[in-house]
Amino acid sequence: MDGTVDGFRYGAVTPVAAYLMACLGGALGLRCIVRSLPDAPSWKAGWLALGAASIGCGIWTMHFIAMIGFHVEETRVRYDAATTVLSLVVAVAVVGVGVFIVGYRGTSGVTLAVAGAVTGLGVAGMHYLGMAAMRLNGDVGYDPAGVALSVLIAVGAATAALWSAVTIRGFLASLGASLVMGVAVSGMHYTGMAAVSIHVHDTTGGTWAGESPTSLLLPMLVGPVGFLLLAGVVVMFDPLLVLGEGSSASRPDVPAANSASRHGPSWRASRTAARER
Template sequence: MQSNYNFWLVAVSLIVATLASFTAIDLADRLSILAYARARHLWLAAGALAMGVGIWSMHFIGMLSFSLSIPIGYDFALTCYSLVIAVLVSWFALHVVTRQRLKLVHVLAGGVLMGLGIASMHYMGMAAMLMNPAIRYEPSIFAASILIAIAASTAALWVANTLRGADQKHVMRKRIGAACVMGIAITGMHYTGMAAANFPVGSICGAANGIKPLWLAAAVIPFAFVILIVTLLLSRLDARAAFLANSVARLNDQIDRMRGPTL
């Protein structure tokens, strides 16, 4: 069956994947320095939601860039399940990468589980089209997409852990570069998975009356950018507030020492 891609939506999917990667790296650093368990849990949940929405949005923007010669739609329940998987995978990734001591075995095991989770999200999103007959996948390309997801996830965990700490030289530049590489890897996994899909001639989309692609695009694209940017801004403001509070506390300590003991 004939298909084609919208170049502009492909570009937007890459931008969203890169922004989601940068958000993950930034949040990993923020979570690693939080001392209070309650604040840590809140930021972990918020970060998982933002990162999960970012990865999921990238996936569906990539899906929307793909068009067939037949009407297409998406099953609401399966679409929601794929979002839940993305959020859970993101929570797991942030939880792993912010461990005080992250060993190689943790990176490898976490990369495998995270990669399988991202692949599951992707193929559940594909299944949401409810194609009849079902989509046929080229085994070699299908396997390659899963391997890419695992490799990209493993690299992401290692990079996010390595770039923790604001005392590094040119840390912001390194994070932006790492986010670009991770964004390309995540996007590459998605389009490799899309390349593995074969739609037999005469296929019918069983979800054509479900969520319309145009509606999904209008909702997903602005929502993805808003939640990722807002999360980054809140993280930065919270970090600045914590820095100022620590500075004031140190200044008060110095003043007390200068005064000496009181009678």
């Protein structure tokens, strides 16, 4: 029989909390990527990795906070720990691929399209891998049109996020971009959830035993949430991350270090020699 699915068991609490975590991860990630642009090559990879991990953790945390509110009336829902952790690894890894592509190669049309497609497909993969972690007394089905729409939203959101990461400089502009990212990521999640149907096996009047979803999800959320808080501390104590200063490049495809190199020792030496002549 078809199960009675409720994605908002706790009302607005879980979608609002999930949206805020997506915004937090997006905001931290955007500032870290901006910080990487004018930095020396030895530090660039570190800032990009921190930004990718922040965005990936934010997306993953958003998904599983939202899933705490997912409920099927006829059966208990549990989650497989290994698959759930794997979905986190996928989220961080695929976001990292896109972030490093645009971080080192800029936002030309082809580069941005490839990075956005890879990242968006990875985010969608994380979502459906997280759904595959569900264990319940029934079968999970998906409406193909809803799945396709959720994937398109994920690709569009990822492309816009990567573009804004290396284009937007100001703190308020990045904050606004992160709010839009949160809407897009949440929209992708709930579009995918709207495509879900549950066919419950015959329970003969009983219930399928198992732990509640919060018994696994809440402890697992502690790590990513704690990471986002630590990343937030890094942002708060680095003025360049908060204010977006130090980037003198006028175009996102040109590293700021190139313009700064004009003021290096060789440039100053040539100016001194010219004055002496």
